[in-house]
Amino acid sequence: MADFNVNLRCFESVSIIDVKGYLDAHTAPELENVFNKLLNEKKFRVVVNFNELNYISSAGLGVFMAYIETMRQNNGDIKFSNLKDNVYNIFDLLGFPLLYEFYKDEKEAINKFIEQEKS
Amino acid sequence: MIANNLRATLAKRLENTIIISILLVIYNLIFPIHNSLILFLINEVLVFGVLYFLYHYMNSIVETKKESPLSLILNSGILTALIFFIISVTDALFGKNVQENYHADIFNSLISIAIDFVFIVAVIYIFSTLRTLFFLRQVKDQSLYFNTMIIFFAITFFSDLSQVNLSLDFIHDAFYVVSIVLICLNSLKVSWIAFLSKKQKTYLLIISIVLSILFGINFSLLSENTPAKIFLSNFSSGFVSIYSLIMIYGMIYFGIIFFTTLFHMPTAEAFDRKSEEVSSLMDLTKLITQVFDFKELADTVTSITTKVCNSYAAWLVTKVDEEYELNSVKNIAYVDADRLTKKFLQKEEPLTSVNILDSSLLNQFNSGEVLNYKSIAIAPLKVHGEISGYLFAARRHEVNFDEEDKRSIQAFADYAAVALENAKLIAESIEKERLEKELDVARDIQRRILPNKIPESEQLKITAMFIPAFEVGGDYYDFFELSDDKLGFVVADVSGKGITAAFIMAEIKGIFESLAKLIISPTELLIKINEVLKNSLDRKSFVTAVYGIVDKKNGILNFVRAGHPPVIYCSEGKVERLLPSGLGLGLDYSNGFANSLKEMKINLKNGDIIAFYSDGIPEAKNAEYKDYGYDRFEKIIQKNCNKTLDEISNEIIKDLTLFSKDNTQHDDITLVLFRWYSDKN
Numbered sequence: 070m071a072d073f074n075v076n077l078r079c080f081e082s083v084s085i086i087d088v089k090g091y092l093d094a095h096t097a098p099e100l101e102n103v104f105n106k107l108l109n110e111k112k113f114r115v116v117v118n119f120n121e122l123n124y125i126s127s128a129g130l131g132v133f134m135a136y137i138e139t140m141r142q143n144n145g146d147i148k149f150s151n152l153k154d155n156v157y158n159i160f161d162l163l164g165f166p167l168l169y170e171f172y173k174d175e176k177e178a179i180n181k182f183i184e185q186e187k188s
Numbered sequence: 189m190i191a192n193n194l195r196a197t198l199a200k201r202l203e204n205t206i207i208i209s210i211l212l213v214i215y216n217l218i219f220p221i222h223n224s225l226i227l228f229l230i231n232e233v234l235v236f237g238v239l240y241f242l243y244h245y246m247n248s249i250v251e252t253k254k255e256s257p258l259s260l261i262l263n264s265g266i267l268t269a270l271i272f273f274i275i276s277v278t279d280a281l282f283g284k285n286v287q288e289n290y291h292a293d294i295f296n297s298l299i300s301i302a303i304d305f306v307f308i309v310a311v312i313y314i315f316s317t318l319r320t321l322f323f324l325r326q327v328k329d330q331s332l333y334f335n336t337m338i339i340f341f342a343i344t345f346f347s348d349l350s351q352v353n354l355s356l357d358f359i360h361d362a363f364y365v366v367s368i369v370l371i372c373l374n375s376l377k378v379s380w381i382a383f384l385s386k387k388q389k390t391y392l393l394i395i396s397i398v399l400s401i402l403f404g405i406n407f408s409l410l411s412e413n414t415p416a417k418i419f420l421s422n423f424s425s426g427f428v429s430i431y432s433l434i435m436i437y438g439m440i441y442f443g444i445i446f447f448t449t450l451f452h453m454p455t456a457e458a459f460d461r462k463s464e465e466v467s468s469l470m471d472l473t474k475l476i477t478q479v480f481d482f483k484e485l486a487d488t489v490t491s492i493t494t495k496v497c498n499s500y501a502a503w504l505v506t507k508v509d510e511e512y513e514l515n516s517v518k519n520i521a522y523v524d525a526d527r528l529t530k531k532f533l534q535k536e537e538p539l540t541s542v543n544i545l546d547s548s549l550l551n552q553f554n555s556g557e558v559l560n561y562k563s564i565a566i567a568p569l570k571v572h573g574e575i576s577g578y579l580f581a582a583r584r585h586e587v588n589f590d591e592e593d594k595r596s597i598q599a600f601a602d603y604a605a606v607a608l609e610n611a612k613l614i615a616e617s618i619e620k621e622r623l624e625k626e627l628d629v630a631r632d633i634q635r636r637i638l639p640n641k642i643p644e645s646e647q648l649k650i651t652a653m654f655i656p657a658f659e660v661g662g663d664y665y666d667f668f669e670l671s672d673d674k675l676g677f678v679v680a681d682v683s684g685k686g687i688t689a690a691f692i693m694a695e696i697k698g699i700f701e702s703l704a705k706l707i708i709s710p711t712e713l714l715i716k717i718n719e720v721l722k723n724s725l726d727r728k729s730f731v732t733a734v735y736g737i738v739d740k741k742n743g744i745l746n747f748v749r750a751g752h753p754p755v756i757y758c759s760e761g762k763v764e765r766l767l768p769s770g771l772g773l774g775l776d777y778s779n780g781f782a783n784s785l786k787e788m789k790i791n792l793k794n795g796d797i798i799a800f801y802s803d804g805i806p807e808a809k810n811a812e813y814k815d816y817g818y819d820r821f822e823k824i825i826q827k828n829c830n831k832t833l834d835e836i837s838n839e840i841i842k843d844l845t846l847f848s849k850d851n852t853q854h855d856d857i858t859l860v861l862f863r864w865y866s867d868k869n
Contacts, residue, residue: 091813093854094685123813126854127662127683131728134775138727155815163732163751164771167784 074121075099077106083114083182085175089121092129100129104136113145116178120151125159137169146170148178194248201245208237213301216423220297235424236345238308246316254320257380258388261395264317267310268402268438274303275409275416282415300419307420307431315434318441325380337370341433345426360429367433375441378448385463386456389449396446403438410435461498465596468492472603480618482611486516489579489604494518496600497565497593499581505529506569506577506608520582524559529580532566538575542567542598546588563588567601571609579604630660630690634856637690637697643667643675645740647866651833653841653859655804661856662689663802664696668704673741676704679800679860680733681752688729695724696731710735710748711787714773718750722777730774734800743792743864748785751775753806756799756822757790758829763822766790792864797829797836804857805840811850820847833861 073096074089084107092100107115117133137147150172152160160166172178212234222228253260322334344363347356384392410417410432421428452459472492479485486504493502501520505512512533517525532545545564558564561582569577579601583589589597634656642652652665662682670676678700682692699717707713714735721731734755736747749755751772754765768786775781792798808816820843828839837859844857 124809127681127730127732128685128728131683131730134730135726135728162753162767163730164769164775164784167769167771168776168780 073099075103077103080179081183082112082186083116083179084112085179086115086117087121088117088119091124092122092132093124093126094128097128097132100132101135104132108136108139111143113140113143114182115140115145115147116175116182117147117149118151118175119149119153119156122153122156125156130160130163130165133169146182148172148181150175150178198245198248201241201248205238205241205245208234208241209305212238216301217294217297220300221422232346232424232426235308235427236342239312239345239427239430242308242312243316246312247319250313250316250320254324257321257324258384258392258395260317260320261392261399264314264438265395265399265402267313268399268406271307271310271406272402272409274306275406275414278303278415278419300423303416303419304423304427308427311431311434314438318434318437321380321441322374322377325383326377330377333370333374337367337374340367340370341430344429344433348425348429364429364433368436371433371437371440375437375444378441378445381445381449381452382459383463384456386453386460389452389456393446393449393453396442396449400439400442400446403435403442407432407435407439465496465600468496469600469603472600472607475607480611480614482608482615483515485607485611487518489608490516490518493579493581493597493600493604497581497589497597498583499565500584501525501559501561501580501582503529503580504569504577504604505533505580507575512577515577520559525580528558528564528582529578532564533578539566539568539578540570540575542594542601544589544594547586560584562586565589565593565597567597569601569605569608571605576605576609626687627659630687631656633687633690633694634660634663637664637693639666643669645675647743647864648675648738648740649833649863649865651837651861653837653857655841655853655857657685657804657853657856659685660687660690661685661802661804661854662693663804663856663858664693665800665858665860666697666700668700670705670708670737673739674708674737675740676735676737677800677860678733678735679752679802679858680731681802681804681856681858683728683730683732692725692729692731696721696733700735708737709787710737710746711782711785714748714750714770714785715782718773718777718781721774725774730772732772732803736800738792738862743796743866745790745792745798745862746787747790748787750785753801753803754818756801756818756825758797758799758825759793760795761826761829763826765818765822794864794866796864797825797833798862798864799825800860800862802856802858804853804855805844805859807855808844808848808857809851809854810848813851816844816847833863837861 072090073092076087076089078085078087086100086103088100090096104115107113133147133149140147148170149160149165151174152171157171160171165171170178170181172181212231215231215234219227219231222231250260319334323330340363344360344367347360347363381389381392410420410428417428420431472488475485475488479488490502490504493499493504501518503517503520503525504515506515507513512529514522514526514529543566545566547562550558550561550563559582561584564580564582567579567581568575569579579597581589581597638654639652642650644650650667654663654665656663662684663680664682665679666677668676668678680693680696682689682696684692696717699720703713703716707716714733725731730751732751732753734747734749734752736745738745747755747768749766749768749770751770754767757764757766766788768788769784770786771781771784773781790798805821806816806818810816821840824840824843825836828836831839840859841857
């Protein structure tokens with residue numbers, strides 16, 4: 070099976086999750102663990118960096134859907150950045166960009182959070 | 189079969205014995221006094237015959253009881269006492285007058301014969317018992333020694349010719365002495381004593397000294413001129429020799445047993461303990477093959493540990509993700525066991541051998557803190573060189589665990605570790621089997637859900653192809669005859685896999701079937717379905733779908749796409765991707781979903797092909813994890829657009845299989861193709 074890797078970073082109040090490899094039904098629980106940890110620590114501002122993600126399956130998409138509502142209820146959000154074209158197409162087909170925020174670069178996503186905080 | 193054979197042999201031997209005994213009785217009634225050599229010899233041969241057959245018969249009987257040697261000994265004891273009793277009674281009854289003038293009248297003969305037979309049976313039984321004891325627990329074949337002794341007994345029997353010629357007496361005496369020497373040698377085979385428990389040894393100690401003395405008395409009583417001796421020697425002088433030899437054998441043998449047991453007494457307890465260990469290990473071995481339940485096995489291990497280690501309490505922990513999980517406790521509360529485990533296993537180097545916390549160490553703690561335990565043994569459970577957990581045994585009495593305890597605990601822990609690992613593996617394989625069953629169920633659900641008949645009309649040809657993945661992928665397609673002209677169709681894909689996906693599929697089918705005929709507009713239908721799904725889909729599940737209605741009269745196709753891959757439309761040799769906007773079902777339950785849907789209408793022209801499919805096609809992967817993609821898909825349709833639908837469908841699958849041949853199929857593949865003919869032909 071293809072590899073999957075997840076890494077968590079922080080920038081000020083924003084948590085950045087780097088996902089890498091193949092996100093599918095078998096590797097999704099790893100990502101869920103990270104989200105659960107963030108919820109426990111009450112960190113609701115999340116940027117997911119897809120720079121090194123090669124593939125996402127429907128189960129992988131499900132992970133974001135499961136948590137984004139909770140984040141939004143707590144004045145946070147999950148923002149998506151640095152998606153490769155093929156991965157973006159999968160999100161796009163489903164209509165994710167109509168519901169969630171996508172950015173070319175994680176900096177933009179982080180700035181968006183910081184602006185929100187100031188206003 | 190074997191039991192029958194044994195019974196037949198027994199019966200045969202008994203028969204022989206009885207026949208020859210009757211012969212002997214008749215002979216003795218006819219010739220009460222054997223005063224000539226011929227009469228004497230015939231009598232001796234008959235007596236020997238009785239002894240021989242009776243011995244064989246007795247052997248088979250006594251042999252069956254060899255597992256309880258003590259009861260055999262007790263039986264012999266009773267018979268010895270009986271002999272003593274008869275000798276005493278005859279002495280009292282007949283007294284001196286028999287010694288002085290023995291008359292061979294019928295009364296005397298009958299009494300003589302009766303007493304003789306009682307003696308013969310008793311002596312032979314005792315001898316058989318001695319023989320059984322001789323062979324008991326012998327590792328090597330010792331029959332040579334015993335048979336030699338029997339041969340000498342036989343020679344002694346026949347060499348008693350004192351009646352014939354007193355000067356030949358020395359021959360008899362010589363063989364008699366040699367027999368006694370052999371008896372002494374054979375009496376040393378008493379190793380079976382070691383296997384008795386302490387209680388049995390104590391019992392044997394008492395019974396053996398009594399028996400030894402009794403045999404001695406019986407022997408000496410018959411050396412004197414008692415009435416019994418006169419009865420016997422008149423009956424058969426050879427038997428008197430055998431009688432005294434066996435009495436000597438009994439006396440020596442039980443004398444030796446007495447002393448041997450006496451010397452074994454101090455070690456009896458240690459031996460008891462060892463045999464307890466061995467039997468505990470055997471119990472455990474049996475359990476390994478019988479008990480598959482991990483918890484039950486763990487309970488047995490702790491309970492046997494208290495027995496093996498002579499400890500008050502025992503508990504067992506296994507390593508789960510670097511943490512210790514308490515599996516079973518015996519004579520200690522869960523919380524206490526947990527606390528002590530954490531106390532003594534904390535952050536130390538893993539213990540690779542048995543560790544003993546003796547009283548000097550435990551006394552440093554508050555006695556309440558260590559629950560009055562004076563000594564605790566911790567044994568690692570090792571499987572394939574890795575530590576899978578620990579076994580604890582705690583004593584409340586003052587005796588520390590010694591080296592011997594350490595060894596036995598380790599041996600036991602090693603055994604237990606294998607047993608527990610075994611149980612764990614079995615549990616895992618059962619779980620795996622359960623998952624496979626679940627997969628079968630999911631596949632079965634899917635198979636029942638998909639339509640088994642594809643509708644068709646003269647102008648609209650349809651082909652549908654479905655290839656399931658190993659794990660059910662959640663693809664669903666269906667057709668609905670809405671009216672004579674209108675045909676509804678859906679191609680959908682449920683997120684996730686396996687049985688959950690299969691159940692959502694079943695639900696989706698139910699919703700489509702009930703609503704498709706009620707709501708004619710595809711857009712309205714999907715909006716309604718999205719609302720219904722709100723109550724049943726969990727947050728991380730969603731469904732992508734294309735739903736459309738085609739008019740079989742005029743070829744007008746209306747469809748909506750909800751998050752599903754684009755529809756491929758091939759018209760007049762040109763291929764187009766139709767991608768009207770639309771969110772997946774279950775992503776958003778507000779107006780966002782309704783607002784996102786854009787219905788698309790197409791006027792099909794003659795020969796047009798339109799393809800609906802699931803993402804199993806564009807996302808099929810090759811060995812390098814490259815997607816099959818839309819371009820290849822469109823190209824293969826374009827290339828084959830003049831062939832029949834079935835041929836096109838086969839070409840697509842062929843191309844797809846070729847592309848992804850080095851990778852497994854991860855998702856279901858669904859392909860539904862429509863072709864429109866404007867003219868009826």
